Amino acid sequence: MGKQSYAVTIAGGGSTYTPGVVLMLLHDMQKFPVRHITLYDNDAERQETIAKACAIYIQENAPEVKFSYTTDPAEAFTGIDFVLAQIRVGKYEMRDKDEKIPLRHGVVGQETCGPGGIAYGLRSIVGVIEILDYMEKYSPDAWMLNYSNPAAIVAEATRRLRPDSRIINICDMPIALMDIMAALCGLRDYRDLVYGYYGLNHFGWWWKIQDKSGRDLMPTIKEHMARNGYADAVAGLQFVDESWLHTFQKAKDVYALDPNTIPNTYLKYYLYPDYVVANSDPNHTRTDEVREGREKSVFGMAHKIIQQGTARGFELKADEHSEYIVDLACALAENTRERFMLIVPNHGAIENFDPTAAVEVPCIVGSDGYQKICQGSIPQFQKGLMEQQVSVEKLVVSAWVEHSYQKLWQALSLSKTVPSASVAKDLLDELYEANRNFWPELR
Known part of the structure; x- marks a missing residue:
């Protein structure tokens, strides 16, 4: 873009x-x-609390940065x-x-995997497309990092x-896991690693990890x-809840299925659903x-900052995933040619896959955007798992586009987390009723 400074909108303010995210933008x-940070959300009350606290912090630490918040898309x-999108419909x-x-049906209950992820996905499509269209209407040369x-x-x-x-669709989970790997090897963070990785989001494997000198890690x-x-190197990480500790430990059993690769933690939901x-x-x-921990802590701190009129004395720090997002925006803006893990159309990046x-x-x-690094052909075990899961995802999107009850039933039946088509149908009917205000009408 060649500009000296950038205007950024955070969707999901x-x-x-x-x-x-705001702290990391200021830190970097x-x-x-950055010349202007805008928060956007369709929940004015929720956003206002976060925004007022951020405004105080920015005024005290970077008064040269313009800050605003709004529920008006044009504004x-x-x-x-750039749009940094982090919405939760x-x-x-x-x-x-x-x-x-x-x-309640004896099936994995997780926000991105299995039936819960499918339900959430059907809600998210409208919200993400809406924000993308706003960006392209009002700032067609901008990038959206979703x-x-x-x-x-x-x-x-x-x-x-x-x-x-x-x-560009991204996820911070592989970065968090590579930070753990780096710590295990005595390195600073994921930036010190050169890696090979293939998969779907929350469904992938590392097949190569080296340091920058080429040493095999x-x-x-x-x-x-x-x-x-x-679990050997999670001390000090932000994922400190007990459920995350169990997830990090269970990766041992996921790894045992293929000791030639290093797995993403989310694979436990598909390979050990009975355990979950x-x-x-x-x-x-x-x-x-989350409600008892992060939600209570962040909003509690925001209210105190607003009440006292200052952010001084509060322990505020940038999230790990925020740094990755800012680095990605910087790469697009300043042509840094750095390596990032992205979710992109395959088209040959994995040779023997859809x-x-x-x-x-x-x-x-x-x-100029991104260039994929070819990962070659992948083993039959991973290929089979990925073909099943990508079919679930494609059927979900087809169900949304076509308003198809049948295809959504097929998607749930195909998920490795669901034991049978009859359970899938019972789940679908209850989830559909719960999501009537968000899903398209199915027929």
Whole structure:
């Protein structure tokens, strides 16, 4: 873009992650100078609390940066360079149903995987497409960096419905896991790693991990994975809830299925769904943990900052995923040609896989967008799992486009997390009733 400074809109301004994104934007002003930050949300009350606290912090720490917040799309998306999208359609009320309805049927209840992820995905499509259209109407040269979940379904929907749009779909989970790997090897963070990776979002494997000198780190990481999954190096990370500790430990059993690769943690939901259900409390799920933890903490701090009229004395810090997003925006703006993990149309990045699939692979990013790094052919085990899961995602998007009850039933029946078509139908009927205000009318 060649500009000296950039205007950024954060879509989902009322998110608990917004303060961390704002702090990271301010922290990285030398490499990515920002002149204007705008928050946008359709929930004015929720956004106002976060926005007022951010305004105080910015005034005290970077008064030269213009700051605003709005519910008006024209105001939010006019004259901007980047949209950072982190929306949650239905908020925690619907996430609660995504997790607890499946558990009532003895099925994995998780916000991005299985029936909960499908329900959430059908809600997210409209919201992400709407924001993308606002951006292209008011600032057609801008980039949208989307990390709204479930990223796999959203990426498939934008690929089909807005194929020429300037949107890049991303997820921070592989970065968090590579930070753990780097720590296991005595390195600083994921930037010190050179890696090969293939998969779908929340459904992938590392097949190569080296340091920048070319030293093979896979033996060291495999040794830790075989002993305790990722749990040996999670101290100090932001995922500190008990449920995340179990997830990091369970990666040991996921790894055992293919000791030639290092797995993404989310694979436990597909490969060990019986374990997940047996160790879930149907009355107290991850949603409750977030409400009691992050939600309470962030909004509590925001209210105190507003009440006291200052952010001084509060321990504010940027989130890990925020740094990745800012680095990606910087790569697009300043042509840094850095390596990022992105969710992109395959078209040969994985040679023996559906060319139209939205795959997660390393890419080189510069001012002209991204170039995929070819990962070659993948093993039969991973290929079979991915073909099944990408079919689920494609059927979900087809069901949304065609208002098809049949295809949504097929999608749920095909998911490895659902034991039978009869259970899938019962789940579909209950989820449909719960989501009538968000899903298209099915026929």
